[in-house]
Amino acid sequence: MKILLINPPGWQKGSTNLGLCYLAGSLLVGKHEVVIFDVNATDDPPDKIAEKAKQYAPDVIGFSLKTATAKAAFLISRAIKSSYEKAIHVVGGPHVTLAYDEVLRENPEIEYAFLGESEISFIDFINMVEGGRTPTTIAGIAYRDNGKIVATERKYIEDIDSLPFANLEVIENFSFNNFRYPLLTSRGCPYPCTYCCVGIVSSKKWRSRTPENIIAELKNAKDKYGIDKFEILDDNFTLKVERAKEFCRLLMKSGLTLSWYCHNGIRADKIDLELAKLMKASGCTSVALGVESGDERIFDSIKKGEKLEAIINAAKVIKQAGMRTVGYFIIGLPGDSLEGIKKTIKFQQELGLDDFTYGILNPYPYTEVYETVKREGKMLMDIKDSSHFASSLTIPFEMPGFSKNEMEKAYYLAKNQKISMVIEGYEAKYGKKPERILYIDFFSSSMFVDQLNRTLNKFELDVFTAQWHCDNYLANKTSFKIVNLYVYVDTPYTINRIIKFLKMFRIFRCRDYSMIFYNIETPKLPLPVLLLMVRPRKFYFEFQDGGKILTLFDKEIRQFIYDKAVSFTRRLPIVVLSIATNLLFRAVAVGFGFFLYLKRGGKRVDFTNQGPKLINLNDKEGA
Numbered sequence: 001m002k003i004l005l006i007n008p009p010g011w012q013k014g015s016t017n018l019g020l021c022y023l024a025g026s027l028l029v030g031k032h033e034v035v036i037f038d039v040n041a042t043d044d045p046p047d048k049i050a051e052k053a054k055q056y057a058p059d060v061i062g063f064s065l066k067t068a069t070a071k072a073a074f075l076i077s078r079a080i081k082s083s084y085e086k087a088i089h090v091v092g093g094p095h096v097t098l099a100y101d102e103v104l105r106e107n108p109e110i111e112y113a114f115l116g117e118s119e120i121s122f123i124d125f126i127n128m129v130e131g132g133r134t135p136t137t138i139a140g141i142a143y144r145d146n147g148k149i150v151a152t153e154r155k156y157i158e159d160i161d162s163l164p165f166a167n168l169e170v171i172e173n174f175s176f177n178n179f180r181y182p183l184l185t186s187r188g189c190p191y192p193c194t195y196c197c198v199g200i201v202s203s204k205k206w207r208s209r210t211p212e213n214i215i216a217e218l219k220n221a222k223d224k225y226g227i228d229k230f231e232i233l234d235d236n237f238t239l240k241v242e243r244a245k246e247f248c249r250l251l252m253k254s255g256l257t258l259s260w261y262c263h264n265g266i267r268a269d270k271i272d273l274e275l276a277k278l279m280k281a282s283g284c285t286s287v288a289l290g291v292e293s294g295d296e297r298i299f300d301s302i303k304k305g306e307k308l309e310a311i312i313n314a315a316k317v318i319k320q321a322g323m324r325t326v327g328y329f330i331i332g333l334p335g336d337s338l339e340g341i342k343k344t345i346k347f348q349q350e351l352g353l354d355d356f357t358y359g360i361l362n363p364y365p366y367t368e369v370y371e372t373v374k375r376e377g378k379m380l381m382d383i384k385d386s387s388h389f390a391s392s393l394t395i396p397f398e399m400p401g402f403s404k405n406e407m408e409k410a411y412y413l414a415k416n417q418k419i420s421m422v423i424e425g426y427e428a429k430y431g432k433k434p435e436r437i438l439y440i441d442f443f444s445s446s447m448f449v450d451q452l453n454r455t456l457n458k459f460e461l462d463v464f465t466a467q468w469h470c471d472n473y474l475a476n477k478t479s480f481k482i483v484n485l486y487v488y489v490d491t492p493y494t495i496n497r498i499i500k501f502l503k504m505f506r507i508f509r510c511r512d513y514s515m516i517f518y519n520i521e522t523p524k525l526p527l528p529v530l531l532l533m534v535r536p537r538k539f540y541f542e543f544q545d546g547g548k549i550l551t552l553f554d555k556e557i558r559q560f561i562y563d564k565a566v567s568f569t570r571r572l573p574i575v576v577l578s579i580a581t582n583l584l585f586r587a588v589a590v591g592f593g594f595f596l597y598l599k600r601g602g603k604r605v606d607f608t609n610q611g612p613k614l615i616n617l618n619d620k621e622g623a
Helices: 018-029 046-056 067-083 094-106 121-130 198-202 211-225 241-254 273-281 296-301 308-320 338-351 368-376 404-415 417-430 448-455 471-475 494-511 527-534 555-598
Strands: 002-007 033-038 060-064 088-092 112-114 141-145 148-151 181-183 229-232 259-266 284-292 324-331 355-360 436-441 460-466 482-488 515-519 538-543 548-550 603-608 611-616
Touching (some): 002 018, 018 033, 018 060, 018 121, 060 067, 060 121, 067 088, 088 094, 181 211, 211 241, 273 308, 284 308, 284 338, 308 324, 324 338, 404 417, 404 448, 448 515, 460 494, 482 494, 494 527, 494 555, 515 527
Parallel strands (some): 002 033, 002 060, 060 088, 229 259, 259 284, 436 460, 436 515, 460 482
Antiparallel strands (some): 538 548
């Protein structure tokens, strides 16, 4: 049969839907034809997807649903049904498993819903449909029966080593350039964390693959796709610490020499120094911890089954092993408050993390926090309209002790803490808040200015940007509270560029800035001259929309400056030659003109339709 699998669009751009790739692997082993449309990568509108689906003419169309992508999937399904009715529409994924009754009740174009793991049940379904049988006896499936929604008992796959490897080649127009291979080495979670739906979706029983099977998949991916890096997506990669250690040892012996990281968030109480060192030695560069809260009262209430001391120890051993340490935090857990988030921020800063992310709690259907919010709080939107860790802020609920406005304050307090720290440092040194700030941003569509305005109440802000990036600042000049907007217009001549920058720097020097923030994507060539001419009290590099602010003395910046200096040194002869050629050309032009003036012999040049003519100065006739 021909099967079309669709990954709907969402905020996690660039991420591969591994669940669909596992389904594709199983379908191909069963001799079926399959293709994946990754709309998350293409952002094609529903009508275009419908047209492509009609051309492919599948027998079955499957949609993978996360809570944040469910509405997009429904729109695509309706668009396809309106122009191509032949295919059976089925859905699966975390959101379906949690809320299959609602999905089938509100979306009549969808015939079947698959609950939990579907590599076996979906193949059984396809085979039964192909054989002309009604697929209502399959485990873990929901459907309509005379207007009533019924679901069969779910069965989890015990031996996940037996599953075919994920197939990524069937993703339409997929590129393996600079691709980080997604790897799943275990399923399920035995812990009752109140905010998490993994135990509901993937079962409370943890099932793992053998290290040998995982290495075999990586070798296959290296041979087929030419990968040089991978990412472990497990919810519990290190649950069995000895298994994780054995995987690292086998990876080192395999000779694959792949870099990797573990960013789905491992448990802090399931890593020791030996494992951390083995992970580093086997190519791991970065590890994330699910911290959630630094307020001990809140942390103990979410039933993670570990203590804050474990978080402190895990961060310590990860850093000791030489890997980057990342932390994930949640705003809005039951009992949380603005003061609680301040405690969390203080705890996070004491951990010395290399990076961190704060997200507003999403009370996923049928989790414990979902029931708490329903009972004690108030939902402010359909949960499908909210996005966990999205770039834009959505607050789907509020609680009696933590209003929407306070959650928003907490979010920006956490997000802007790097900016707050440098502002506080300035105030401590000079006894007042910065009065004039210059932000130099040539390339990115940074929202740093907005973050700065949320941190400081009264100050003068100037922005220096390039012509090709000024529209955003022009449109938002009032809301961003920009006093002066300076726009650089490019020129093809190096000497003219230098003159323009020097004129701007002279203006900046007269403005006497308290601080200058320099977006990391902006060209660094004029930077030394800027610092010498303007001499701000404080200078910082800004990136990640204010999430990371570094000084010239930070190791990362020193290395960056060194690399740029080496690159510039190599280009210096060309720059010097360009300037010298430009000056020589001007000198020759001026000299030639002066020569003509002195040697014209009492005649002048007139340009006529017949060409140039020499005219005697004392004569009106042409010579």
